Structures are given as structure tokens and as C-alpha cells.
Amino acid sequence: MKLDLRLPIGLMFSIIGALLAVFGFASDPAIYQRSLGINVNLWWGLVLLVFGLVMLWLVRRGTARS
Amino acid sequence: MPQIQLGGIDYAILVVYFIFVLGIGWALRRFVRSSEDFFLSGRSIPTWIAGLAFLSANLGAQEVIGMAASGAKYGMMTSHFYWIGAIPAMVFVGLFMMPFYYGSRARSVPEYLRLRFDEKTRGLNAITFAAMTVLSSGISMYALAKLLELVLGWNFHASVLVSAAIVLVYIFLGGLTSAIYNEVVQFFLIVLGFLPLVLLGLRDLGGWSGLSAQLEPVATSAGYPAGAWSESWRHLGSAEANPMGVEWFGLVMGLGFVLSFGYWCTDFLVVQRAMAAESMTAARRTPLLAAVPKMLFPLLVIVPGMIAIALHHSRGGLLPIGADGTPNYNLAVPVLLAHYLPSGLLGLGLTALMASFMSGMAGNVTAFNTVWTYDIYQSYIKPGRSDRHYLRMGHAATVFGILLSVVAAYAATRFNNIMDMLQLVFAFVNAPLFATFLLGMFWRRTTGHGAFFGLLIGTLAAAAHHGLTLPHGAEPGIKGAFLGAALHVYPSEMAQNFWTAIVAWTSCFVATVVISLATTRDKTDEELRGLVYSLTPRITDHELVWYKRPAALGIAVLALTLVLNIVFW
Numbered sequence: 001m002k003l004d005l006r007l008p009i010g011l012m013f014s015i016i017g018a019l020l021a022v023f024g025f026a027s028d029p030a031i032y033q034r035s036l037g038i039n040v041n042l043w044w045g046l047v048l049l050v051f052g053l054v055m056l057w058l059v060r061r062g063t064a065r066s
Numbered sequence: 067m068p069q070i071q072l073g074g075i076d077y078a079i080l081v082v083y084f085i086f087v088l089g090i091g092w093a094l095r096r097f098v099r100s101s102e103d104f105f106l107s108g109r110s111i112p113t114w115i116a117g118l119a120f121l122s123a124n125l126g127a128q129e130v131i132g133m134a135a136s137g138a139k140y141g142m143m144t145s146h147f148y149w150i151g152a153i154p155a156m157v158f159v160g161l162f163m164m165p166f167y168y169g170s171r172a173r174s175v176p177e178y179l180r181l182r183f184d185e186k187t188r189g190l191n192a193i194t195f196a197a198m199t200v201l202s203s204g205i206s207m208y209a210l211a212k213l214l215e216l217v218l219g220w221n222f223h224a225s226v227l228v229s230a231a232i233v234l235v236y237i238f239l240g241g242l243t244s245a246i247y248n249e250v251v252q253f254f255l256i257v258l259g260f261l262p263l264v265l266l267g268l269r270d271l272g273g274w275s276g277l278s279a280q281l282e283p284v285a286t287s288a289g290y291p292a293g294a295w296s297e298s299w300r301h302l303g304s305a306e307a308n309p310m311g312v313e314w315f316g317l318v319m320g321l322g323f324v325l326s327f328g329y330w331c332t333d334f335l336v337v338q339r340a341m342a343a344e345s346m347t348a349a350r351r352t353p354l355l356a357a358v359p360k361m362l363f364p365l366l367v368i369v370p371g372m373i374a375i376a377l378h379h380s381r382g383g384l385l386p387i388g389a390d391g392t393p394n395y396n397l398a399v400p401v402l403l404a405h406y407l408p409s410g411l412l413g414l415g416l417t418a419l420m421a422s423f424m425s426g427m428a429g430n431v432t433a434f435n436t437v438w439t440y441d442i443y444q445s446y447i448k449p450g451r452s453d454r455h456y457l458r459m460g461h462a463a464t465v466f467g468i469l470l471s472v473v474a475a476y477a478a479t480r481f482n483n484i485m486d487m488l489q490l491v492f493a494f495v496n497a498p499l500f501a502t503f504l505l506g507m508f509w510r511r512t513t514g515h516g517a518f519f520g521l522l523i524g525t526l527a528a529a530a531h532h533g534l535t536l537p538h539g540a541e542p543g544i545k546g547a548f549l550g551a552a553l554h555v556y557p558s559e560m561a562q563n564f565w566t567a568i569v570a571w572t573s574c575f576v577a578t579v580v581i582s583l584a585t586t587r588d589k590t591d592e593e594l595r596g597l598v599y600s601l602t603p604r605i606t607d608h609e610l611v612w613y614k615r616p617a618a619l620g621i622a623v624l625a626l627t628l629v630l631n632i633v634f635w
Contacts, residue, residue, distance in 0.1 A: 003093050005115060005247050009254060012086040016079055016414065023075045023410050031408040035266055041410035044262050051258070 004062060010055030013048045020045030069219045070404045076413025083417045084232060086251065087424070091236030091244040101456040104241035105436040106173060107342040111243070115250055116348065117355030120339040122249035125256060126426020127419060128206045130367055131213070135395035137371025138378075138385070140310045141281060141295030142634055144371070145364040146317060149298070151326035153357050153627045157620040159331040160353035164340060165605055166507055168349040169596050173341075175334040176441040182506045182597045184514030184588065185445075190521060191499075192441035195334060196434055198492045200467055203430035204474020205489070210423045211475065217400040218416075226475050229420065233427050234468045238461060242342055242436075245428040249339075252421040257359075259418025260366050260399075266406045267373035277369075280376040285309075287379075295372065299635045311538070311558025320564025324571040328500035335433040346605065350616040357623045361630060374398035377405070427471070435463035486544055494532070497567045498524025498574030505578050510591065510598045516582030524574025531569040537562045 024042030032039050098104050111119075136144040172178040176195065180188035211225035236244045271277045281295035288294075294301050294308055301308040302317060312320075330336060330353070340352035378384040378393060384401055385393035403415045439459045448455070477484070502521055505512045533549035536542060537559040542552065546562060556562040594601050607615040 005250055008086055008090055009251055015082055019078055020410050035406055035408055036270055040262055044411055
């Protein structure tokens with residue numbers, strides 16, 4: 001493959017996930033009233049971060065094999 | 067509605083996305099050496115990438131916003147666009163049509179028509195397709211910019227120009243590969259950006275059963291049976307019992323057969339993604355793989371509309387009311403984003419909306435530059451030049467394709483009626499197309515004259531049907547009856563569209579058969595090898611493990627779709 005597409009996908013979602021998680025951690029809990037009291041930024045940020053890191057891990061495994 | 071206020075984190079997410087989209091184009095620029103690289107990705111795309119791009123190119127902003135709007139307006143019946151429409155058609159194109167598209171080495175759908183039939187059939191298809199792609203990307207650009215202006219207060223011109231410039235840069239740099247790679251990124255962004263919205267909405271309303279219960283008053287207050295908004299098939303016995311105003315036959319034939327097969331099997335915008343795949347097996351698996359997430363998309367794009375209308379009904383006035391007294395269904399997604407998502411995820415949701423817009427536009431632009439360069443420029447304007455010449459033309463076509471889209475977007479702001487009229491004309495041209503392909507691929511006796519005049523007759527039949535019928539409550543004019551009389555009044559616009567498609571398809575089918583039999587064969591069996599089913603050696607997949615074989619995948623996809631239809635019956 002010309003460019004392992006999993007690399008930019010992994011990087012982008014790791015960055016966005018980390019941004020959201022940190023923001024969720026630091027933000028005023030009052031803004032989560034509309035999201036049913038759940039700190040969605042923190043939780044969804046962590047989901048995106050894990051998704052991004054899994055993609056990056058697949059890239060590493062792919063290059064190690066070839 | 068009050069405008070949504072965005073915070074720094076929201077803009078940060080949007081900027082990260084823009085950087086990656088442009089970065090992918092930049093990283094891929096050195097792989098573009100020949101026109102084949104630029105227009106067909108050098109036929110080197112792995113299945114999973116081609117499959118997700120196949121899906122994403124179709125997942126434009128109009129799809130996301132439009133399907134949610136239909137979810138609010140018609141409820142769960144909208145799922146027919148997926149479970150009776152798209153999925154069976156995607157299985158068909160993968161199993162039965164891809165062998166001819168990919169195997170013939172045609173570089174585009176119009177080029178297949180030239181190989182199979184003749185020059186005039188290709189010309190007709192190429193010119194209408196090229197005009198249609200540019201216009202439709204312009205119209206969706208207009209729709210998106212209007213929406214952003216309304217909900218965010220963003221400047222209309224800035225939205226149009228910035229989004230067009232970004233798409234231009236990444237396609238110009240990396241051609242189809244760049245468009246396809248970005249479509250995969252956009253696919254993940256759309257899914258991960260809208261999913262929290264659906265999860266929060268369902269949690270708020272008490273899951274599917276809570277949502278269904280809240281939709282009952284929506285249905286009964288409009289005079290329909292209580293389950294009309296949450297059940298897909300039960301109310302299709304008569305056109306009066308459901309909000310879509312269609313009965314099962316019109317739906318299955320019009321939407322399921324003619325319109326869906328016509329779109330997924332003949333529209334170069336999606337077929338191009340599969341043609342770029344690295345091998346015949348990869349090309350055949352592309353639509354099949356795409357069908358798996360596609361069948362779950364109703365959850366992502368239709369359910370938000372249903373949540374919005376349930377909230378609108380029970381908690382009062384969520385959706386702004388338009389001038390005609392009905393809620394503005396097109397705002398279902400943005401309103402819901404603002405209702406549930408705090409700063410942060412709100413930025414992710416809006417980025418997903420931008421991503422869906424860009425994937426749709428890039429799909430149109432890459433299909434346009436290919437058809438323009440290969441099927442119009444190389445065929446009729448300057449044949450026989452060097453490959454470098456056509457590669458340069460491809461770059462130029464990307465620029466003026468996008469410029470034309472921008473012009474179309476501005477034209478839409480001033481001449482809304484002309485745009486509607488053009489879209490109507492294109493709908494007439496597209497409706498009969500699947501009959502031509504079906505006969506061309508499966509009946510070797512079909513001749514070039516039969517195909518060309520069959521298409522024209524099908525198009526005229528569509529126009530005539532539309533011009534002599536009217537949806538309930540509409541004024542004669544663009545909605546129908548422009549030929550002077552309304553011989554039949556359909557319960558809804560949807561029903562009229564489905565029947566226009568059925569009439570067009572049937573007329574084209576019959577006319578093509580009759581004219582083909584009346585004209586002499588213009589291609590020998592030898593010339594049709596690889597282009598017609600009976601003259602092409604069967605592809606055997608025995609060397610593959612059974613679960614990797616296209617046929618097994620296709621059956622599995624259809625079985626799962628059947629289960630979904632029954633569960634949400």
C-alpha cells in the first residue's frame with residue numbers, strides 16, 4: 001500500500017480523543033446538564049482515544065510483519 | 067431557533083480534521099504519475115478501503131440531513147431506502163455486474179457503454195452524468211452553507227469557498243486515491259461523530275421501546291395507526307395507512323427495484339470506488355463489504371430524525387415551524403446536536419457534518435473529472451494525445467469542476483426553480499438506465515440502436531408520466547401535470563416518483579427489446595466477450611476460503627437484511 005491509511009486515522013482520532021478527554025476532565029460539570037448529566041466529552045473522548053490507539057497498534061504490527 | 071454557540075474546543079476539533087484531510091492529499095501527491103493513477107488510483111486499493119469509500123461517497127450531507135428529515139416525516143418506513151433499496155442492489159452489483167465493469171477494463175461506466183453498445187449511447191450517458199454531478203455537488207454545497215448560516219451564523223460565502231477549496235486541494239494533489247482515503251477518514255468521523263447523539267437520544271427516551279411509545283401520539287394525531295412511525299412494513303397495505311403515501315407494490319418495484327438498482331448499479335460515482343480496487347475479487351467484495359455497515363445506517367441517520375419528532379411532539383416545539391405550518395424537518399440533525407451535545411462533542415458532530423459534505427462533494431468531483439477527461443475530452447475533443455496531456459486535463463477538470471459547482475451553488479440561491487427543474491430532468495434521464503444495463507449485460511442480442519433509443523423513450527415516458535400526474539394537494543407545474551392535465555392524483559410526491567421510475571423502466575425495457583429485435587446485431591459474440599453474462603467465463607472462487615467468496619458474503623448480507631426487516635416489521 002502507498003500509505004498505510006490506518007496511520008492518519010489512528011493519529012487523528014488519538015488527538016481528537018485526547019483533546020476531548022482532557023477538556024471533559026477540566027470542564028465545568030454544569031455544561032453536561034443537556035447530555036443527561038453524563039460527562040460525554042470525557043467518556044467519548046476515551047472511546048475515540050482507544051479507537052485511535054488500536055489503529056496505531058495495527059500499523060505497528062503491520063510494519064513489523066513486512 | 068437560537069443559534070448554536072461554539073467554543074474553542076469545537077474549533078480545535080474542526081481544525082485538526084482539516085489538517086489531516088489536507089495532509090493526506092499532500093502525502094499522496096507523489097504517487098500520481100499517470101492518468102490511471104489520478105483517475106483510477108492505479109487500480110491498487112485494498113477491499114476494506116474501497117468498501118468504506120464506496121459507502122462514504124454516497125454519504126453526503128444531503129443523505130445525512132435528508133434521511134433524518136425523512137425519519138422525522140415518515141418514521142421507520144424510511145428504512146426501506148436501505149433494507150429493500152440499497153442492500154439488495156449492492157449485493158447485485160457486487161455479484162453480477164462487477165465482473166463486467168472490472169473485467170472489461172473500462173475506465174468508467176460510460177466507457178463500458180461504448181464497449182458494449184456504441185458511441186452515441188456512451189455520449190448520452192457521459193454528458194448527462196457530467197452535468198448532473200457538477201450540479202448536484204453545487205446544490206448540496208448550497209444546502210450545507212445555508213444550514214451553517216442558519217444554525218451557526220457562519221457566513222454563507224465563507225462556508226462555500228472554504229469547503230470547496232479544501233476539497234479542491236486534496237483531490238488536485240492526490241487524485242482519486244486522495245478522495246478515497248479521505249472518504250474512509252470521513253466514514254469513521256461520521257459514524258463516531260453522530261453515534262453519541264443517537265445513544266443519548268435513545269437513553270433519554272427509554273430505548274427503542276420508549277421511542278416507539280413516544281411516536282404513537284405523533285402517528286395518531288396525524289390520523290395514522292399508532293405504529294405508523296415505528297414499524298416499517300405493517301402499514302403498507304394501502305397508501306392511505308402510512309405517512310409516505312405508498313402501497314407495498316409501488317415501494318418494492320419503484321424504490322426497491324428501479325431507483326435503488328438504477329443508482330447503485332449504474333452511477334459511476336459509487337461504481338468508480340469498486341473499479342479502483344486491486345483485483346477482481348476485491349472489486350466484487352467492495353459493495354458487499356460496504357453493505358454490512360450500510361444496513362446499520364438507519365440507526366445512525368434515520369433514528370435521529372425519529373428522536374427529533376418524538377421530542378418535538380412531547381416536549382413542544384423543538385423543530386422550528388416553516389411558513390406552511392409544518393415543522394422544518396431538515397433541521398432535525400442540527401437541532402438535536404444543539405439539544406444534547408455540550409461544547410466538545412458538539413464540535414465533533416459538526417465536524418462529522420462537514421465531513422459528510424466533503425465526502426459527497428469529492429465523490430462528485432472525482433467522478434466528474436474522470437468522465438469529462440476520458441469520455442468527453444479524450445473521445446470527442448482531443449483524442450490521441452499523450453497520457454501526460456490527459457493527466458494535466460484531469461487536474462484542470464478538477465479545478466473547473468469545482469468552480470462550476472460553486473457557480474451552481476450561487477445559481478441555486480437565485481434561481482431555485484431552475485435547479486429543481488434540472489434535477490427533475492436528470493431524474494427522468496436516470497430512471498430508465500438500469501433497464502439498459504440489465505439488457506446489455508444479460509441479453510447479447512441487445513443492439514446499440516436498441517439501447518440508445520430505448521433510453522430516450524424511457525426518459526420521455528418518465529417526463530410524460532410526471533407531466534400527466536400530480537401528487538395530492540400540489541399545484542400543476544414543476545410537481546407534475548405540466549402537460550396540461552392531471553390524469554391521476556397520487557397520495558404523495560414519493561408515490562409519484564416511484565411510479566414515474568416504474569413507468570420509465572418498463573418503457574425503456576420494452577422499447578430496447580423491440581428495437582433490438584428490429585435492428586441487425588452490431589457486435590459479434592467475439593466482441594462481446596467479457597461484456598455479456600453468457601459470453602463471459604464464470605468466475606470461480608474455489609481457491610478462496612468459503613467465507614471470503616463473494617457469493618457467500620452476498621448471501622450472508624441478504625440474510626441479515628431479511629432479519630432486520632422482520633425485527634422492525
